[in-house]
Every structure is written in structure tokens, then in C-alpha cells.
Amino acid sequence: MNKPIVAIVGRPNVGKSTLFNRIVGGRQAIVDDQPGVTRDRHYVETDWAGREFVLIDTGGYVPESDDIFERAIREQVQLSIEEAMVIVFVVDGQHGLIPMDFELAQILRRSKKDVVLAVNKIDSQKWEMNQVEFYELGLGDPQPVSAISGRASGDLLDRIVEGLPEAEPEEASDHLQLAIIGRPNVGKSSITNALLGRQRSIVTDVPGTTRDAIDSSFEYQGQPVTLIDTAGLRRKSKVKENIEFYSTLRTIKSIQRCDVALCLLDGSDGMSHQDIDVLNEAVRFNKGVVIAINKWDLVEKDEKTADQITKEIYARVKMFDYIPVIFVSAITRQRVTKALDLCLEVYQERSKRISTSELNDHIIDILRTTPPPASPTGKHVKFFYATQVREAPPVIVLFANEPKHIPESYRRFVERRIREKWSFKGVPLTVQFRKTKPD
Secondary structure (H helix, E strand, O other), X not given: OOXXXXXXXXXXXXXXXXXXXXXXXXXXXXXXXXXXXXXXXOEEEEEEOOEEEEEEEXXXXXXXXXXHHHHHHHHHHHHHHHHOOEEEEEEEOOOOOOHHHHHHHHHHHHHOOEEEEEEEOOOOHHHHHHHHHHHHHOOOOOEEOOOOOOOOHHHHHHHHHHOOOOOOOOOOOOOEXXXXXXXXXXXXXXXXXXXXHOOHHHOEEEEOOOOOOEEEEEEEOOEEEXXXXXXXXXXXXXXXXXXXXXXXXXXXXXXXXXXXXXXXXXXXXXXXXXXXXXHHHHHHXXXXXXXXXXXXXXXXXXXXXXXXXHHHHHHHOHHHOXXXXXXXXXXXXXXHHHHHHXXXXXXXXXXXXXXXXXXXXXXXXXXXXXXXXXXXXXXXXXXXEEEEEEOOOOEEEEEEOOHHHOOHHHHHHHHHHHHHHHOOOOOXXXXXXXXXXXX
16 A cells, blocks of 8 residues: 655654654654664654554654755655655744745745745643744645644644555556565665666666656566656755655555565665664565675675675664575676566565465464463453455465464464465565454
8 A cells, every 4th residue: 555655844853752652652763663773763654534544754854064054854845845745844833934944935935846834832721822923924824833742743633644545556557567675875876777778779768656756667578567656766866965865755656566675785885773764664565575785796705795794784683584685796796686586476475366275285284283372361262264355465374262462473374385385586475364253
């Protein structure tokens, strides 16, 4: 499902991050619980009144240097205008308007985007009249809110989701939609050019589903392939102070639209926390994933180096040991086409369907032989049958008498047993337990 982006913008010290935390609430902890995710993330999937969206807090990305501070803020507003569907412009209801508020408002008015003017720090009734002066910004009715206490935050969220489209389920594509992702400077553009360079005579640029995205389509061994948002990869040079913020926005949108993500790492740097963040996003959106170690030509190595690096990667992200790793060089084009072959293989794996009879013949006996722990009341969990309810991405449901007491460790055990038989190479597999009564 493609989730729209909502960006929080504004000058420093108006409470952007506090409002971000207020909106996402306990979901922030869920995001941080993902393996290897650092605590400085400023984006999260959330929802309100059944409408799901990705919320971005721009405040965390502004550099500390005073001489480029305001330039960086303006740049983030411009980037948010490009990528977000709704922009929440936060101002300070206690300190009032300052010239920079007018400057940012002018940029937002020209954008013609849906802008929600959030007047923060209206912590009690005595501050409510302060919101009136913000009509001067020409952005419609101010929405008073207190990010600290949560006062009127529900009204603000109602206004935000008014500007969001109805959620549409992900449509199965008829050919590989491939996104090349990774932190800045790992060689995404070089890999793109290496892939397209071999097919230059038949490459076509086609409009993507977002406002300014350009996808590149070509044929590989008789199969159509679409590279997602290649224009986004090429245009990053225009970003000066906000490379990480820009990369975050484009990565989210590219992952949402792809079937498979080719996640690039820099072979000379090893796996960083930022690499793990990017990898987590692809898995969280249930996309097929291939890890490609780029710049392999620059690495001093022997016949054991590749295996050693692969083991180190799996040690860092133990939950993702089903994701294949390949070593490539965009400059020499070493294994670039093999990486594409691997992405096509993962694309097929993501669409794989296991028949109910085959699934039950294999898995139910295993589950009965190695059952989960008994429930707190002493009831034993009994499994009745299993079935795959969807593919691309694959979801398998197991029906039992007491599913709510099955621990997460057992779900991982079931996933491993399924993968031992059917692989689902490079594909996140959702295993769910549901309650049913025996016949």
C-alpha cells in the first residue's frame, strides 16, 4: 500500500519534534524496536481515523552551523513541497510571528500544496486569542494545538487527514518494478547508469506515479524492467545541506512503489547504522530485497573476504539472513547483471503461492511435534490448518485454538520452517495466527 507523506516544517524551536512525538505516540517505540534501528529517526508510519500515512519531522535534519541554519530550513521546506502530500507548518503561538515565518509561508503559498497551519503552544484557553494574528500568513484558518499536553491534537489530525487520499491497496505489477536504495554516496546513480547503459538503445523515460518522478524502463533478456525514480537519483546534486533528509524522502517513496529493492552498501565502509535503517524500511514495507556490496573493485580481498563480509552482515541483521548478498562494482560493471538476475529471482519468489494441501502436509506435523508453550491458564495450543491468504507480499495464516498466547519466538520458528521448505528468498514473509474452532 502506498502511504502518502505528511511533512512537519517550520523554523527552529516551535515544537516540531514535540508535535511529531505527540502524533505518533507509542508507535515511535515500535519503530525503534526494529533490529539495528538508531534512535535518531525522524519518520514513522502512523495513522488517524483509519487513514495511514508516513510522518516526517524535518527539524532533526537541520545542521547546527549558524551560518547555514536558515538556508537549511528553507531547503527542507522546498524538499517537503516536492515530496509531501500534506505539509504541517508549525508556528509558535506564544512568541508570535517573526520574519522567517512570513518567508516560509510565502514559499508554501506558492507551492499550491495542502498546508495545515498548526499554531503550537496554545497550552490553555488564555493563549487562544493569539492564533488570530496568524491569519496574516495567508494560509487559511490556524489550527491551535498544544504538542506538550495534546490539547486539540485530535482536531489537528482531523484536518491533516482531510487532505489525504483514500488508501488504495498495492496492485500486483506485471513486471519487475526495481528501486535502487541506500544511504548517500554508495553509488546508486552509478549502478543505475550501469544497468541502463547496457540497454541504452531501448531505454525509455516514463512518468512515475508521483508528481516529479521519472522511471526508466528497459528490456532484459526479453523481460520488461522498470527502474523506479531514476530522476530522483540524478537530481540529488541540487541538495546542499539536507542530503540525508532528501535521501530519506526519496527512499520512502521509491520503496513504496517498488516490488524489489536493491539495497546498496559501500564495500569499503562496511555496514553502518544508516544502511540498516534503509534495509529496515524495505523490509517494513514488505518488499523483496537484495543486498549489493558496491565498489568491490576498491576492496583489498582474497578468496575468503566475500564470505566473511556476508557473515558479518548476517550477524548484524540476524532476522534478515534470508536476504541474498552479492558483490558488485558499478565502475567495472562486475556482477551488475547478476545482481539484476537476483532481483528478478526475488521478484518471482515474492509472487510464489503454496497450495493449502502442500502447506498443511508439511507444516502441521512439525507444529504438533514442536508445539508452542501452553497458555497462562494451562491450555495447550492446537493447530488445525494453515493457508496462504495472499502473495506479493506473501502472507500465511495458521489457525489455532489459542493464538493470542503464541509468543513471537514461535512465530519466527514457524517462519524458519516454512523457509526451509519453500525459501522465499529475499522476501519478507508474514506469518499470522488466528483463532478458530475445530470441526
